[in-house]
Amino acid sequence: MPVNCGTMFTVKNHLEIQNNHLIIGGADAAELAEKYGTPLYVTNETRVIENFSAYREAFPDADIYYAAKANGSFALLRLLARAGAGADVFSYGELYMALLAGVPAEKILFNGNSKTDFELQKAVELGVRISVDSRDELHTLSGIAGRAGKTAEIAFRVNPDVSTPTHPKISTGLKTSKFGIPAEEVVDIYREAADLPGIAPCGIHCHIGSQILDTEPFIEAAQKMMDLVEKLAGIGIDLKFVDMGSGLGIPYKKGERTPTPGDLADAILPVFNERTQALGISPKLILEPGRYIVGDTTILLTRVNTVKKAAKNFVGVDAGFNLLIRPAMYDSYHYVVVANKASSQPEETYTIVGPICETGDVFAKDRELPRIEKGDIIALLDAGAYGFSMSSQYNGRPRCAEVLVKDGEADVIRSREDIEDLMAKQRLPARLLQG
Numbered sequence: 001m002p003v004n005c006g007t008m009f010t011v012k013n014h015l016e017i018q019n020n021h022l023i024i025g026g027a028d029a030a031e032l033a034e035k036y037g038t039p040l041y042v043t044n045e046t047r048v049i050e051n052f053s054a055y056r057e058a059f060p061d062a063d064i065y066y067a068a069k070a071n072g073s074f075a076l077l078r079l080l081a082r083a084g085a086g087a088d089v090f091s092y093g094e095l096y097m098a099l100l101a102g103v104p105a106e107k108i109l110f111n112g113n114s115k116t117d118f119e120l121q122k123a124v125e126l127g128v129r130i131s132v133d134s135r136d137e138l139h140t141l142s143g144i145a146g147r148a149g150k151t152a153e154i155a156f157r158v159n160p161d162v163s164t165p166t167h168p169k170i171s172t173g174l175k176t177s178k179f180g181i182p183a184e185e186v187v188d189i190y191r192e193a194a195d196l197p198g199i200a201p202c203g204i205h206c207h208i209g210s211q212i213l214d215t216e217p218f219i220e221a222a223q224k225m226m227d228l229v230e231k232l233a234g235i236g237i238d239l240k241f242v243d244m245g246s247g248l249g250i251p252y253k254k255g256e257r258t259p260t261p262g263d264l265a266d267a268i269l270p271v272f273n274e275r276t277q278a279l280g281i282s283p284k285l286i287l288e289p290g291r292y293i294v295g296d297t298t299i300l301l302t303r304v305n306t307v308k309k310a311a312k313n314f315v316g317v318d319a320g321f322n323l324l325i326r327p328a329m330y331d332s333y334h335y336v337v338v339a340n341k342a343s344s345q346p347e348e349t350y351t352i353v354g355p356i357c358e359t360g361d362v363f364a365k366d367r368e369l370p371r372i373e374k375g376d377i378i379a380l381l382d383a384g385a386y387g388f389s390m391s392s393q394y395n396g397r398p399r400c401a402e403v404l405v406k407d408g409e410a411d412v413i414r415s416r417e418d419i420e421d422l423m424a425k426q427r428l429p430a431r432l433l434q435g
């Protein structure tokens with residue numbers, strides 16, 4: 001591709017290149033970096049809606065609960081709430097923000113394998129459904145709801161014992177995983193729940209993992225869940241909903257093929273529809289996508305501090321794994337574009353590293369890229385899921401800003417932290433004040 005070719009072409013999904021610059025949501029990434037400073041998360045609003053709509057269209061009769069942990073930024077929660085999304089929340093913090101963003105309480109499922117009594121109390125008080133993860137939790141919840149004079153609608157988180165070919169740290173449905181109740185115990189615990197005060201069992205729930213790249217494990221999970229639905233129907237329990245969780249992967253590598261929501265629908269809807277029809281029941285299907293909705297919508301922009309030829313050609317940038325931990329934690333791949341040289345020919349092999357005092361602070365290894373110099377802007381693509389939401393201040397680094405772009409217009413949706421934010425909650429004991 002010639003430099004400064006002037007025409008627009010697509011780099012990956014909704015991202016384009018114009019005049020050698022990377023364009024996101026109609027905005028020039030290098031200009032955004034200049035204007036708002038780096039590091040900087042940039043999210044394309046239109047793409048969030050496109051992804052959500054793809055799910056909606058593939059599953060017209062299901063409820064789509066956005067998994068807030070993938071990207072809990074308030075503007076995104078608000079955007080998705082307005083688009084009609086429910087929410088899968090995993091903490092009181094996520095519950096609070098989802099409600100404030102306008103997600104109706106009846107479209108929220110409170111998940112978690114180790115909830116505090118306070119969280120259960122809040123969920124009961126606010127009238128959201130709870131996915132119960134153990135017998136112990138069931139009894140705690142019954143006590144809490146009973147004392148509050150309320151009835152909690154619950155699902156049981158089922159461990160369907162399905163193995164998923166993904167990174168072991170994001171495989172959640174194995175027998176040995178910490179999540180859920182073994183499938184073979186679910187009928188007994190349902191019976192038990194039916195007699196407990198303050199508890200209205202009305203659904204079952206599973207979630208087998210994340211970044212799953214084929215539909216087979218989803219079919220297996222759907223079959224196992226429908227086996228349970230059938231057993232429960234057999235003892236006279238008519239479920240209101242079946243929540244199949246999520247886990248649909250996205251293509252992080254250019255040209256990688258991954259199932260779409262349509263492929264997922266083709267895989268699991270026949271199982272769900274045939275088996276519910278055979279039983280003469282019509283529970284609501286719920287899905288909880290996180291990564292698919294936000295993963296490819298966002299880029300992390302980071303400026304080159306230094307270039308060093310050593311055993312490798314290292315490019316030191318101003319973002320570290322405190323802002324995007326996926327490569328360090330899951331060995332994950334993020335496609336790299338030099339935002340201000342986006343259509344220049346690759347000339348060198350570079351390894352992109354952050355400034356953190358850890359060998360694992362590496363974003364991308366041995367990538368063929370245009371010649372890189374100090375001051376260039378590197379874009380790490382597909383950073384929208386489990387990016388900012390997993391960020392920290394490690395190594396004394398304030399978190400970066402986030403902007404939302406739409407049709408070329410950018411708005412700050414989270415301002416950059418500063419040194420005061422590092423000090424914000426810290427206190428000195430009196431004996432350390434002197435001297």
Ligand SMILES: *Cc1c(COP(=O)(O)O)cnc(C)c1O
Nearest residue numbers: 067207210246247288289290291
């Ligand atoms: C994390 C999580 C999700 C979202 O998973 P993705 O792979 O991001 O789509 C959905 N449901 C539950 C219960 C989860 O823990």
